[in-house]
């Protein structure tokens with residue numbers, strides 16, 4: 408039986424629900440071009456979405472997989488993490504086949520984006536659901552006549568049962584910039600990252616797949632095109648400062664982001680770049 412794609416409303420937002428015959432499903436909001444849910448098996452939610460999410464057509468949605476573009480965090484004068492996560496995207500492709508469903512959303516420059524960032528561009532986010540795997544691919548096309556430079560990320564909020572019981576493996580030996588230590592660069596010396604306090608790091612030039620182990624399940628995380636991996640958890644005090652996240656929710660999430668954050672991607676006129684994040688249950 409082929410996969411299926413339905414047009415739905417999710418928390419009042421226009422969205423697509425992708426599903427496969429074997430029971431996997433994912434939800435993709437047009438606002439933000441943002442995956443809001445992924446269940447490789449019915450009921451086995453892998454993506455955190457805040458119950459206190461603010462849906463007002465202006466704010467970023469807390470949770471899911473926000474697309475950061477053309478700025479990462481506060482590394483520039485644009486709104487934090489850029490404007491793609493608060494823009495309305497359009498659907499340009501939907502395909503289903505034997506046990507897979509795929510949708511592509513697009514965002515192109517507009518008077519609004521040009522007032523913030525004066526460059527023509529096309530972004531395409533392709534979400535492919537197949538078996539117990541989710542592929543997210545962000546393509547950036549320089550549709551103008553002059554070079555552009557940008558940062559980008561798929562800011563994935565993974566849902567976890569208890570963050571303190573997680574082990575994130577695969578980062579050993581890579582350098583990271585620690586935002587909580589004034590941007591100091593250190594080398595990862597542990598074979599697994601244990602989250603027992605706030606963490607906000609950009610790991611540079613990560614060339615290995617990652618493994619997130621929880622007590623009862625595991626997830627493989629692979630990046631192509633994205634040079635960096637960002638790991639973020641606000642912990643208790645940070646959580647208390649985030650109005651759109653319920654107290655205690657820092658225990659239910661861990662952001663593991665495919666990113667081009669520590670240096671910018673440069674594209675000549677007509678050139679394109681892609682970054683892909685693959686999540687697969689193990």
Ligand SMILES: O=P(O)(O)OC[C@H]1O[C@@H](O)[C@H](O)[C@@H](O)[C@@H]1O
Nearest residue numbers: 467480487488562586607637639
């Ligand atoms: O609250 P925002 O704008 O969605 O950002 C959340 C976090 O996003 C992470 O990617 C950054 O590294 C953190 O510094 C930041 O706090």
